[in-house]
Amino acid sequence: MRMRAALAAAALAVTATACQQVAHAAEDPVAAPAAKRLSKERGGLKTAVFAGGCFWGVEAVFSHVKGVTAAVSGYHGGTERQASYKLVSSGVTDHAEAVRITYDPAVIRYDQLLRIFFSVVADxxxxxxxxxxxxxHYRSAIVPMSAEQNAVAKAYLAQLKAAGIWDRPIVTRIERAQAFYPAEGEHQNFMLKNPRNAYILRWDAPKVKALKAMYPGVYSARFLRD
Incomplete structure (x- = not known):
């Protein structure tokens, strides 16, 4: 367990050269620091929910992270009756477009997922x-699914705010876990199914490239499927 955790930590090392190589991305990646408060999750697969704008890109990035076994696009919060792309994208519901991931904490820790999220997924x-x-509905939010995740998320947000990496205030919120409704089938694995889509090429493909360049040790070339 300790050896695998050490290897994962080493794999997340960021080089200045890598950051320069992906500086042309649609939204410039940021070398977020390693967390001081490490996750202590144990006991098999865990789930986590992240909201970071359009769920296509969030799902695409986490789908390429070693240790992530599933990534499902969906709607967090709101009601089941209103959990549809047409309604959520209109802005009339309380949902956030989000992605629920399943991961093995022996391979990739929750604090490392947070680092990836703030580095290449969301501004x-x-x-x-x-x-x-x-x-x-395109807000950036962290949705802890356990007391341990909540503690790690709070500590990491505080660490980022103190680091002063961004010129503007951090507004990403930690939200209470609510119901998660999987999105329609056409939105699952959207980047895999639509690699030449104009939106994907402009906004999401650069995020996956940034993940590969900045964190090659945890990047997986395979694309998770339903």
């Missing part, structure tokens, strides 16, 4: 939007 300074997508 934590954008309020109720990400890139070209505007609305509260």
């Amino acid at each position: 934590p300074t954008q309020l109720n939007r990400q890139g070209p997508d505007v609305g509260a």
Whole structure:
């Protein structure tokens, strides 16, 4: 267990050269620091929920992380009756487009997932939007699924705010876990199914490239499937 954790930590090392190589990405990646408060999760597979704008890109990035065994796009919060792409994307519901991932903490820790999220997935300074997508349903949020995840998330957010990495205030929120409704089938594995889609090429493919360049040790070339 300790050896695998040490290998995972080493794999997340970021080099200045790698950051320069991905500086052309649609949204520039940021070399978020390693967490000081490490996750202590034990006992098999865990789940985590992240909201970071359009779920296509969030799912695509985490789908390429070693130790992640499933990544499902969906809607967090709100009601089941309103959990549809048409309604959520209209901005009339309380949902957030989000991704529920399943991961093995012996391979990739929760604090390392947070680091990836803030490095290449979402800009934590954008309020109720990400890139070209505007609305509260595109907010960036961390949804802890356990007391341990909550403690790690709070500590890491505090660490990032103290580090002063971004020029603007961090507005990413920690939200209470609510119901998660999987999105329609057409939105699952969207990047895998639509690699030449204009939105994917402009906004999401650069995030996956940034993951590979910045964290090659945890990057997996395979794409998770339903």
